[in-house]
Amino acid sequence: MEAAERFVEKDYRDLIQTAHQQLGGPIVLVRDNSNTHLTAGMRRCITESDWLTVYQLPPYAPDLNPVGGIWSVLRRTTTTNCAFVGPDDLITALRRGLRRLQYRHDVLAGCLTGIGCAC
Incomplete structure (x- = not known):
């Protein structure tokens, strides 16, 4: 993937919100420690969404x-x-x-x- 094609914070937020709207129910998200996943905006999105449950993977878990x-x-x-x-x-x-x-x-x-x- 080229840099211009990579997901950014807004893309992840939009994807999660669209999935919620299309599925019409709660979402369980398992995420890794990508910088994009750990931004203040993503944290805000998670805390503001009562329909979203997030499990954070440990930094390194062989x-x-x-x-x-x-x-x-x-x-x-x-x-x-x-x-x-x-x-x-x-x-x-x-x-x-x-x-x-x-x-x-x-x-x-x-x-x-x-x-x-x-x-």
Whole structure:
């Protein structure tokens, strides 16, 4: 997405309000810690809407996302200290890293153990 196409605070507020109007009922929103989600305007929108329930995800919760451990390994091995020419270059590096990782059962088991899986 280009910068001009990104959602800003007003876009999120409008989306939530439109969903409420179209669905005609309460909305439950689970949000991450994007700067756009944490603005004063969004906080105001939440407190002023009795039909909106918001659950805030913790800043980093690998136990809620099993893929987080794998991405952590890739960040430390495949993408660290790298400058990518473009998206295709990044995708190629990530595929290479994932290919190497698929043969490292010990590392994969460690990622699953980190989320409480006794595999």
